[in-house]
Amino acid sequence: MNKKLISMTISLLVVISMALTACGGTPATTPAPTAPPAIVPTTVPPTAVPPTAVPQPVTLTIWHNWGPDDTKGAPLQSVFKDFMAANPDITIKDSVYVDADIPLKVETASTSKQEPDLVFSVLFDGVLNWADSGVALPVNDYIKQWGLDGKFSDAALSNFTQADGKIRAFPLEGFTWPIWYNMKLFDQAGLTIPKTTDDLIADAKVFRSKGIGGPVIASGIDGMGGALFNLIVESMMTDQETIQAFGNGDWTTPGAIAGVKLFVQLRDAGVFVDGVEGVDYASGDTRFFAGSVPMAHFGSWSYTDPAVAALAPDIKLGGFPLASGSPWKNPVYFSGFTAKGIFVTPNGVEKIDAVKRFVQFMYQPDMIARFVQVGMAPPLKSVTIDTTKLPPLVAAALDLPSIGDTPTILDTIMPAAVGTDMGRVTQEAFAPGTTADKILADLKAAYAAIK
């Protein structure tokens, strides 16, 4: 009996493996999942609906990360509420997820066609491929057909446009990511905002002598510290060198080498808080917001964070000081529009009329202004806001373009596959003892690994 059972099991396995082999052969020839056309026409033009027809109720599903704890949560809910009041046939069903989890959730849901109709997502990593893989559809035609042509700022549109011209999503959240200076501590130490890295090194000595410690806090152990590493390195690079290094892995240019050396010089001169390599984002936040550290690198999403309220009057926003030999004229900070875009999925195309009405509603200047009031840089060319009513840091951020320069943001140029390696290299870079040569070698290795 055992022999028979074994032979039966083997037969079964053979059948399965034959089936698998059959599957194995297919992928090479299987066509890609029905890819959306590069430019998708609206399926039902509004004129096709008889004017007398009663609109059918539609539920629009939206996934985003602007929950109650996010400063943009309340404005978003107010937009949803007003939109549903103006469009009683459309119900918005939104779900809030952690920002970093949204791409994978959407991609997984998409495989079973269960994705939401619209996704508010950061443009980075795998999301960069959505327009090609069919997870989301290019919005070129929608922008033209829905009266949005010419309304988006060039910078916003450019961040969302692929090399082949496809616009991946409707740009939504612009951001600024400056250096925050706690002027109370600077005043206490008798210092002013440093203009050069030499000034910063000198300031660090003063801060340390007064018991305040290293002036710059960064989360050396997670990705947010990586952004400061990138900013410092980019401060020595031209945009072309940045694209060569961060985009293609060419870390041999003079700017790239000088940038990494500058970072190491600053680290070894005690510019960062002690133990920066072990500071995580949450504790970095807490220490800066508690008023005990002079400088930090935070984005516009924190401008109206309730935790900042008490400290805000003492804060000045600016760029990171430059070293001699920098190709930039003014201190540098990051600015871009990749923080959020509205992606239209294949399920959204099924309800394109509702999507159109929502998008048109959302991109009215007064709607966008609601988000600008809480720190978001507007993706539209024209948004009217009452600057006298802006929170202090949001108002301060309006002056940033006159204070600093903005090197290339890396979200759209850094290959997704290198992201985690970059994180580990920058973690290592914050640790004392890691030489510039070692960092450069690891950066090269990280890019070599993905080729």
Add this chain to the structure above:
Amino acid sequence: MTIAEKTPRLVKSIFSNAEYGRRNARRRRVTFLFLAAPALVWFLSFMLWPLLNMFYISTTSWNSLNMPKKFIFLDNFIRIFHDPKVAIGLHNTGIYLLAGILGVIPFAFMLGFFLSLRKPGYRILRTIFFSPAMLSIAALAMIFLGLYRPDGMLNSFLISVGLPGLTRVWLGNQSTALGALIAIDIWGGIGFNSVLFFAALANLPEELYEAAMLDGAGYWTIMWKIAFPLMVDFIGLITILQFLGILSGAAYQILLTGGGPGTATFTLGFYLYDQAFLSHRLGYSQALGVMIFLIGIVVIILIRRISSRASN
């Protein structure tokens, strides 16, 4: 009736018995298959099929769930042999396994033995030892993040006892990060496994201990000369479980270090996660999965052989 006369009847009877036996065996086989079918279908559908699928996906280039797969046969495996990160992962995983097994099993056994003596308060201790297993990994990670921060509890403690020279940036320093993660596993593993050892040791006949005590043996002798040899098979099993947990696990790397700083905590399990979920190389991640699977099988066989030899 002579034997000659009886023979045809005997032969007939034997044949009919054999026929009956065959029929009976067939019936038993059908019944067995009928009863085993649900389990077999379950096994094939939910265990074997995904496993075979892992082997299949490992032969493809597949860069996103939403992208088509491309069959590349053994290219992913060839790449594994040339991938320096695999060597780093193997090295760190080896250290992790060595420390995670040697640091857990002997102490868990000793603690389990102590519990099995049922001294006053052993129930409370058993609950305390088991408590790490009841906490979610995310909660544990938060606890240890607080412990390991530069201004965290561990450094504060070291400063308070006059040992400021021993303070470190535990998770941010290349020389301490892996040890810091291993310490979490050892801390949780000793307690959890001691409760398992306690359950197994509790089944040993008390007479053995009593006889040894009459012969003048102390607890230490009883533990190593009597309880240990009887538990070798079980120790082998616990070692396998501990080994598999470490080999394929990556939870603390994901939550605390991201495999860094540098490559300090970069293990094979983390590399698999990295390739599947962060770098979107599903085919390559499954090739790594196959490699981990094969390493697992080889080491399990090795542990089983060692433990059964020791047991014999």
